Amino acid sequence: MTPHPLGLSSIGDDIDKRLAQLGAAVIETEANAVAALKSRINSYFVTACKYMLACTGRIVILGMGKSGHIGAKIAATLASTGTPAFFVHPGEASHGDLGMITEKDVVLALSNSGETEEICVLLPLIKRLGIPLIALTSEPQSTLGKAADIHIDISVEKEACPLGLAPTASTTATLAMGDALAIALLEARGFTAEDFARSHPGGRLGRRLLLRINDIMHTGEEIPIVTDEVSLSSALLEMTRKGLGMTAIVNKQNCVAGIFTDGDLRRTLDREINIHTTPITQVMTIHYKTMSPDLLAAEALQMMQRYRINALLIVDQSQHLIGALNMHDLLRAGVL
Structure with missing residues (x-):
C-alpha cells in the first residue's frame, strides 16, 4: 500500500x-x-x-x-x-x-x-x-x-x-x-483620508469621504413641498407625487416650518381626523432635522441612523429649503 x-x-x-x-x-x-x-x-x-x-x-x-x-x-x-x-x-x-x-x-x-x-x-x-x-x-x-x-x-x-x-x-x-x-x-x-479617497473614487471609502449631500439631494421641482396654509390632504397629494415618503412645510419666506412623513401619517390616522379639513400645521412635526448641502453624505447617513429617521431637509444658512434627501438616495449612491 x-x-x-x-x-x-x-x-x-x-x-x-x-x-x-x-x-x-x-x-x-x-x-x-x-x-x-x-x-x-x-x-x-x-x-x-x-x-x-x-x-x-x-x-x-x-x-x-x-x-x-x-x-x-x-x-x-x-x-x-x-x-x-x-x-x-x-x-x-x-x-x-x-x-x-x-x-x-x-x-x-x-x-x-x-x-x-x-x-x-x-x-x-x-x-x-x-x-x-x-x-x-x-x-x-x-x-x-x-x-x-x-x-x-x-x-x-x-x-x-x-x-x-x-x-x-x-x-x-x-x-x-x-x-x-x-x-x-x-x-x-x-x-489624509480624503487624499486616499480621491485616489479611490470608485470604492465605498471614496464615496463616503468625497460624496456630499448636494451631489445626491433632490432639488427644484423634485422637492416635496407645501405651504403652511394647506390641508393635510394637499400635503398627502404632494407626498404621493414626489415619492420621497415625506413633504416639507414652509412659510411665505420659504423657511422650513415643519415636516410631514409616512410615520406622521400613520400616527395621524390613528387619531381618526378628517384629512380634508385638518390643517397640515396641526399634524406636522416641528422638531425636524436639517443639514447643510456641503456636508458629507455619510454624515447624513449617521444622522438618519442616530435619530431613526428616513428623510432629511436640506437648508441654506438662512434656513431656506433648498433640497431633500431620503435613505433610498444614500442607498443608490452607495453610501449605505
Whole structure:
C-alpha cells in the first residue's frame, strides 16, 4: 500500500489535525520572518524614504517571478498612498520598457538572491541615468546589493515551504517592508483620508469621504413641498407625487416650518381626523432635522441612523429649503 503523502494511515480526523498543524506552522514561520524586520528599520530604511520623498518623478519597481507580483502590489500601495509609482517587468524593460524610466525617477529593485539576471542586466543602464537605486534583497554582497545606493535586508531564516524552494516567508517579508516604506512616506507627506479617497473614487471609502449631500439631494421641482396654509390632504397629494415618503412645510419666506412623513401619517390616522379639513400645521412635526448641502453624505447617513429617521431637509444658512434627501438616495449612491 502506498503511504499517504502526509504520513497518515487513513483519511479522517488525523488528517484534519495534520493539515491544521501545517497551516499553523506556515503562519508562525512567516510571522517570525516579518517580526525580524523590525530591527532592520534603520538608517538605510530612513535614507531610502528620503530618496523617495525627494523624488520629483515616480518610484519604479522592478521584480521577476514572485518578486514581481510583490513588486506590483508595492507599486499599487505606494501610488494609492500619495507616492506616484508603477511596476516595470525587468524582462520587458530590456526590450524597450526601460524607456519608461526617466532621470527624475527612483528605482526600487526586488530580488531575494540579488542575482536575478533580468534585473542585473539593467544595472549599468540605471547607473547611466544617475538615479537612486534602492535594493531589497537577502544578500547585501550580491550583484544587486553592491550596485544599489541603499540596500535593505529582507532575508529570512527559512522559507515556510518545507522543501525550502517556494518563495513564501521571503515574499511576505518583502511585502511587509514595502508596506513599511509606503506608510512611512504616507505619514511624512501628511497624506489624509480624503487624499486616499480621491485616489479611490470608485470604492465605498471614496464615496463616503468625497460624496456630499448636494451631489445626491433632490432639488427644484423634485422637492416635496407645501405651504403652511394647506390641508393635510394637499400635503398627502404632494407626498404621493414626489415619492420621497415625506413633504416639507414652509412659510411665505420659504423657511422650513415643519415636516410631514409616512410615520406622521400613520400616527395621524390613528387619531381618526378628517384629512380634508385638518390643517397640515396641526399634524406636522416641528422638531425636524436639517443639514447643510456641503456636508458629507455619510454624515447624513449617521444622522438618519442616530435619530431613526428616513428623510432629511436640506437648508441654506438662512434656513431656506433648498433640497431633500431620503435613505433610498444614500442607498443608490452607495453610501449605505
